[in-house]
Amino acid sequence: MLSVLSRLIPPPTYLTMPCVGVDISDTSLKYVSFHPSARSGAFHKLKQWGDISIPSGIVNRGQVEDPKHLVGVLKEFKEKTKAEFVRLSLPEERAYLFETEIRQNTPMKEIRGLLEFRLEENVPIPSKDVFFDYMILPEEVKIRTAQVSVVAYAKETIQKYYDACVMADLHPVSFEVEAQAMARAVVPENASGATMLVDFGKTRTGIGIVYHGTLMYTSTIDIGGDQLSQVLRKEFGSDVSEADLTKLKNTVGLVRGVDSPVVRNALISTISVVKDELVTRMQYWHLRNGNSEARRINSIMLCGGSANLKGLPSYLTELLGVPCVRGNVWENTFSLDNIVPPIDKRHSFGYATAIGLALKNSV
Numbered sequence: 116m117l118s119v120l121s122r123l124i125p126p127p128t129y130l131t132m133p134c135v136g137v138d139i140s141d142t143s144l145k146y147v148s149f150h151p152s153a154r155s156g157a158f159h160k161l162k163q164w165g166d167i168s169i170p171s172g173i174v175n176r177g178q179v180e181d182p183k184h185l186v187g188v189l190k191e192f193k194e195k196t197k198a199e200f201v202r203l204s205l206p207e208e209r210a211y212l213f214e215t216e217i218r219q220n221t222p223m224k225e226i227r228g229l230l231e232f233r234l235e236e237n238v239p240i241p242s243k244d245v246f247f248d249y250m251i252l253p254e255e256v257k258i259r260t261a262q263v264s265v266v267a268y269a270k271e272t273i274q275k276y277y278d279a280c281v282m283a284d285l286h287p288v289s290f291e292v293e294a295q296a297m298a299r300a301v302v303p304e305n306a307s308g309a310t311m312l313v314d315f316g317k318t319r320t321g322i323g324i325v326y327h328g329t330l331m332y333t334s335t336i337d338i339g340g341d342q343l344s345q346v347l348r349k350e351f352g353s354d355v356s357e358a359d360l361t362k363l364k365n366t367v368g369l370v371r372g373v374d375s376p377v378v379r380n381a382l383i384s385t386i387s388v389v390k391d392e393l394v395t396r397m398q399y400w401h402l403r404n405g406n407s408e409a410r411r412i413n414s415i416m417l418c419g420g421s422a423n424l425k426g427l428p429s430y431l432t433e434l435l436g437v438p439c440v441r442g443n444v445w446e447n448t449f450s451l452d453n454i455v456p457p458i459d460k461r462h463s464f465g466y467a468t469a470i471g472l473a474l475k476n477s478v
């Protein structure tokens with residue numbers, strides 16, 4: 116349905132209509148839209164953006180568990196934005212990704228049929244219950260074969276988001292794995308090698324590996340900002356406000372202060388688990404690709420609200436041996452030399468996925 120959906124409404128209609136990028140996580144709905152630009156290549160001007168919190172129990176690890184209340188959240192979004200067409204992100208937790216080869220010059224109309232057979236061996240759900248989409252890697256077209264990256268979801272997963280939108284009087288025009296949307300926002304178009312995207316959120320950390328603009332691998336770690344708050348509360352007392360904890364994370368964080376090793380010491384046990392998980396995923400990726408030089412991860416980009424944790428980029432750079440930076444969520448939107456974005460830097464990291472979805476309008 117990923118691509119099937121984009122065909123539900125004939126392109127001439129939705130391509131000219133403003134679409135809002137909507138990133139639904141377990142705890143929040145974030146949205147972004149741009150003013151339609153008159154000419155291609157023009158700066159994108161931000162039109163709408165916002166964050167609506169989602170009470171717990173409605174979406175659980177990306178699975179819609181309480182459709183009625185999700186419709187309520189989407190109606191609130193509709194009320195605020197008057198949006199009609201939306202592009203939605205799908206949770207990494209529920210995605211099945213695999214890479215396969217097809218014969219060079221396979222006719223377009225045969226590709227889906229061919230890939231359907233490959234689903235059986237790569238996705239643990241009967242292929243009749245799966246929606247899938249694919250991308251052919253442009254730079255890897257060999258003489259006889261072309262590499263294809265396939266992403267699949269249980270129909271049921273997507274259907275629940277789709278139905279909730281329709282019930283809220285919204286028309287979803289496309290669905291996309293969140294890390295793919297995030298890549299569109301933050302990964303420079305001319306990036307070489309592979310990039311690891313780390314979306315350090317509130318309750319989980321999403322990991323994506325992107326190669327030539329295509330998402331090739333995803334996974335999730337069940338650690339987010341909430342877990343960091345928990346360990347800080349153990350240290351400083353359970354009555355410290357979340358705002359004060361955020362301040363501690365963002366102004367002291369992992370920095371080895373002479374006077375305040377307490378914060379770092381409390382956080383490090385949790386953060387080192389994230390680091391170890393990243394190491395494992397990197398090793399897996401390199402091994403899977405036979406240590407190919409071209410596919411080596413040569414940069415790590417952090418996004419998500421918890422990327423604000425002070426000292427995190429240098430900590431990961433040092434221990435992973437790969438340069439790690441906070442992503443510029445406006446990388447492919449406008450130049451920061453010309454425009455001061457209306458979302459401040461600290462809040463912007465959480466908007467990477469919604470920005471990437473909204474940018475899809477222009478490609």
Ligand SMILES: Nc1ncnc2c1ncn2[C@@H]1O[C@H](COP(=O)(O)OP(=O)(O)OP(=O)(O)O)[C@@H](O)[C@H]1O
Pocket residue numbers: 140141142143315316317318319320339340341361364365418419420421422423424461462464465
């Ligand atoms: N300045 C900040 N603004 C917003 N969030 C911040 C800031 N500094 C730290 N954070 C932390 O970032 C987390 C929220 O991140 P984000 O908005 O990416 O999460 P989410 O997308 O709602 O959740 P998830 O992706 O885990 O489902 C919270 O734990 C919050 O404490």
Ligand SMILES: [Mg+2]
Pocket residue numbers: 140314316317419
């Ligand atoms: Mg998120």
